[in-house]
Amino acid sequence: MSNISPVPQATPRKPWSATPRDRLNTGLVLASAILLSFAVVAVTPLKGKLAYFAIFFLAYLTLEFIVSFVKAGRPAAVDSLFKGLVTMAIAAAVTPIVSILVTVWIRGHKGLHLSLFTTDMRSNSFTDPVSQGGIVHAIVGTFLLVIFAMVISVPIGILTAIYLTEIRGRFTRPIEFLVQAMSGVPSIVAGLFIYAAILVPLTKTVNGIQGSLALAILMIPTVARTSQEVLKLIPGDLREAGLALGGTQWRSVAIVVVPAARSGLITAMILGVARVAGETAPILLLTGGSGAKNYNMFSGSMGSLPNYVWQSFSAGTPEAITRAWAGILVLLVIVIALFATARTLGNRKVGAN
Amino acid sequence: MSSQLIESPALPEKRVITTRPRFSDRVFRAVVTSGGLSSLLILGLILAFLLYNGFDTFRQQGLHFLTSSSWQAVVSDSGKVDVANSHFGIAAMLIGTLILAFIAVLVGVPISVGAAIYLTFYAPDSIKKIMVTAIDLMAAFPSVLFGLWGFFVLEGSAEYWAKLLHKYFGWIPFFRLDAPYVNRSPFIAGLVLAIMIIPIVTSISREIFSQTPLDRIQAAYALGGTRFAMLRAVAFPYARSGIVGGVMLGLGRAMGETVAVYTVLNIVYQVNWHILFSAGGNVASMILLKFGEASPYEIKALMASGLVLFILTLIVNSLANLIVSRTGKSGR
Numbered sequence: 098m099s100n101i102s103p104v105p106q107a108t109p110r111k112p113w114s115a116t117p118r119d120r121l122n123t124g125l126v127l128a129s130a131i132l133l134s135f136a137v138v139a140v141t142p143l144k145g146k147l148a149y150f151a152i153f154f155l156a157y158l159t160l161e162f163i164v165s166f167v168k169a170g171r172p173a174a175v176d177s178l179f180k181g182l183v184t185m186a187i188a189a190a191v192t193p194i195v196s197i198l199v200t201v202w203i204r205g206h207k208g209l210h211l212s213l214f215t216t217d218m219r220s221n222s223f224t225d226p227v228s229q230g231g232i233v234h235a236i237v238g239t240f241l242l243v244i245f246a247m248v249i250s251v252p253i254g255i256l257t258a259i260y261l262t263e264i265r266g267r268f269t270r271p272i273e274f275l276v277q278a279m280s281g282v283p284s285i286v287a288g289l290f291i292y293a294a295i296l297v298p299l300t301k302t303v304n305g306i307q308g309s310l311a312l313a314i315l316m317i318p319t320v321a322r323t324s325q326e327v328l329k330l331i332p333g334d335l336r337e338a339g340l341a342l343g344g345t346q347w348r349s350v351a352i353v354v355v356p357a358a359r360s361g362l363i364t365a366m367i368l369g370v371a372r373v374a375g376e377t378a379p380i381l382l383l384t385g386g387s388g389a390k391n392y393n394m395f396s397g398s399m400g401s402l403p404n405y406v407w408q409s410f411s412a413g414t415p416e417a418i419t420r421a422w423a424g425i426l427v428l429l430v431i432v433i434a435l436f437a438t439a440r441t442l443g444n445r446k447v448g449a450n
Numbered sequence: 451m452s453s454q455l456i457e458s459p460a461l462p463e464k465r466v467i468t469t470r471p472r473f474s475d476r477v478f479r480a481v482v483t484s485g486g487l488s489s490l491l492i493l494g495l496i497l498a499f500l501l502y503n504g505f506d507t508f509r510q511q512g513l514h515f516l517t518s519s520s521w522q523a524v525v526s527d528s529g530k531v532d533v534a535n536s537h538f539g540i541a542a543m544l545i546g547t548l549i550l551a552f553i554a555v556l557v558g559v560p561i562s563v564g565a566a567i568y569l570t571f572y573a574p575d576s577i578k579k580i581m582v583t584a585i586d587l588m589a590a591f592p593s594v595l596f597g598l599w600g601f602f603v604l605e606g607s608a609e610y611w612a613k614l615l616h617k618y619f620g621w622i623p624f625f626r627l628d629a630p631y632v633n634r635s636p637f638i639a640g641l642v643l644a645i646m647i648i649p650i651v652t653s654i655s656r657e658i659f660s661q662t663p664l665d666r667i668q669a670a671y672a673l674g675g676t677r678f679a680m681l682r683a684v685a686f687p688y689a690r691s692g693i694v695g696g697v698m699l700g701l702g703r704a705m706g707e708t709v710a711v712y713t714v715l716n717i718v719y720q721v722n723w724h725i726l727f728s729a730g731g732n733v734a735s736m737i738l739l740k741f742g743e744a745s746p747y748e749i750k751a752l753m754a755s756g757l758v759l760f761i762l763t764l765i766v767n768s769l770a771n772l773i774v775s776r777t778g779k780s781g782r
Contacts, residue, residue: 146607147607147610147611147614172676172678172679173676175676175678176676176677176678176679179677179678179681180572180677180678182564183564183565183567183568183572184568184572185564186560186561186562186563186564186565186567186568187564187565187568187569187573187581189561189564189565190561190562190564190565190585190648190652191565191581191584191585193588193599193645193648194584194585194587194588196599196603197588197591197595197596197599197603200599200602200603201595201599204602252485253485253488255485256481256482256484256485256486256488257485257486257488257489259482259485259486260482260483260485260486261486263482264479264482264483264486266479266483268483268486268487271490272486272487272489272490274768274771274772275489275490275493276489277767277768277771278493278764278767278768278771279489279492279493280767281699281702281703281706281763281764281766281767281770282493282496282706282760282763282764283705283706283707283708283734283759283760283763284593284706284708285706285708285734285737285738285756285759286496286500286706286734286756286759286760286763287496289500289737289752289753289756290495290496290499290500290756293499293500293502293503293753294495294499297503314492314496317488317489317492318489321489345471345472345474345475345478346471346475346478346479347472347474347475347477347478348474350478368590371590372590374592375591375592375593375594375595376592376593377592377593377594377708377709378593378708378709378734378738381738381741382738382741403592403594406594406598407594407709410594410598410713418602421598422598425592425594425595425598428592428595429591429592429595432590432591432592433587435590436586436587436590440583
């Protein structure tokens with residue numbers, strides 16, 4: 098046995114990946130576009146952030162176009178131009194998200210303090226210093242409103258989804274269509290409907306359950322559509338196995354299909370909650386905005402986070418505005434937490450527990 | 451040999467095989483079907499209650515409700531409603547709704563479709579995952595947040611853009627200004643709405659682009675096409691009508707938005723075609739604005755406005771869904 102020295106292996110080259118020369122090119126184009134934008138802003142009367150962006154954008158596209166034109170001809174140049182455009186589009190789509198998150202944190206964290214989560218606004222006005230008063234009542238209110246909305250909408254939403262995937266009767270097409278149409282109902286219309294159907298003829302005053310009903314209307318389509326997607330993913334084998342063992346349809350849906358889709362259905366529920374937790378317009382019409390804690394959904398004005406934000410914003414003084422941002426920070430944290438939970442659950446394999 | 455008949459064991463009773471569902475299944479189907487039909491019930495009830503409450507207004511105002519732009523609820527000294535002199539017309543707000551939704555679509559759709567193309571055909575997997583999550587998260591942002599952000603953050607930049615637009619494009623009638631007030635204008639509210647419809651239009655476009663048949667994509671590349679050539683020859687024709695549907699869904703969202711518009715826009719009850727000028731409104735925000743101090747009589751007129759808005763968004767959304775669902779089928 099002789100010692101064979103290992104043959105040095107050539108690293109496989111991918112023809113589509115960038116060579117150092119390509120990288121140099123890109124770097125040069127970027128650098129000159131940035132330089133050009135600074136130069137133009139310094140020399141011409143064009144000023145401001147917008148000028149930087151606009152000139153950088155135009156310069157980058159033009160330079161990139163010229164470079165690829167020289168290197169590989171017209172089709173390649175058009176291709177790179179288009180790539181530049183769609184890259185700018187994604188940047189434009191993501192910028193507001195970043196801006197919103199940063200703004201909420203910067204303006205909201207000043208209003209955060211411990212007593213915010215232990216006191217309510219019973220004996221404070223929105224224009225008081227920020228350290229006084231809190232949002233317990235609003236958190237309690239939002240929690241109750243959302244729980245009741247969930248209790249109403251989740252059964253309806255999941256039944257609708259089961260009808261659409263399991264029964265598939267003659268109403269399937271119309272119901273699918275109506276659920277989609279329902280997802281476009283403006284939130285103020287849902288509020289007006291509950292106002293006309295319940296507040297005017299029956300209660301004649303604001304209370305929590307009316308808000309929950311309006312939220313439920315907005316939540317049903319989200320729950321139904323997400324659940325439908327989840328149930329569609331359950332393999333037909335499972336249903337057939339249930340039926341082949343002699344189970345009725347009811348048993349095979351209840352014992353096989355729904356448990357297999359459990360985590361997906363929970364995701365649907367959470368997405369529905371995230372959709373309505375910050376809904377403001379119907380809340381303003383229906384629930385009132387008490388500053389004290391109210392655990393009774395069926396009587397009395399019920400505060401909530403969107404309402405708190407709205408009232409503080411309307412009060413308008415610097416203290417009140419800080420309150421509004423702190424309120425929205427809490428609301429946003431809740432929404433993001435719900436969203437992240439839904440994502441984590443939704444990423445699991447369907448059928449796994 | 452005696453052949454004794456072996457007494458055969460008693461035959462089991464004949465089983466009746468039937469396709470008729472069991473009792474439990476019939477109950478199950480009835481329950482599920484009635485749950486499924488609840489969406490029909492809810493939409494029907496919304497229509498019925500708004501119509502019932504708004505009927506008086508429709509009867510008294512007739513077509514003027516849609517074509518005139520005055521909103522006067524006259525109440526005499528004794529507290530009785532003066533029906534003859536009260537006028538309700540929502541033309542100004544209807545036009546405002548369309549203007550805002552139009553700006554939103556004009557600005558939001560190119561960004562959304564471009565972003566969807568980037569995410570489907572250009573983005574590396576790691577970036578794609580983050581961006582898709584971020585855009586989906588944006589769909590869950592409460593509208594009051596968009597309103598506040600538009601009011602405190604976007605306003606500052608957008609006023610400057612509005613002045614630029616006016617300076618260089620002032621000769622276009624839409625960009626004319628009769629007075630130097632560019633804050634809280636339909637232009638800025640339209641931009642906020644544009645940002646609000648980005649998630650839905652992006653996610654629908656992305657879904658449709660990702661269904662582009664792979665063999666056609668590879669055929670385009672095999673013929674030596676660049677990525678843009680592939681997009682133009684394969685992806686765009688395939689996705690076109692679906693994107694139109696997605697755009698209309700965005701339009702529906704933009705027409706029904708209440709709180710964000712109320713926060714950002716200076717709501718003035720007049721027809722204002724000059725989108726840079728600080729006055730405007732849409733039906734939804736007008737309802738919220740007038741609701742607080744409305745008399746029962748005026749609330750009926752607001753219910754009628756709500757009905758108009760409801761029907762408008764229902765039509766737009768239904769058309770949109772029809773278009774989107776058709777694309778999905780033809781591609782397979």
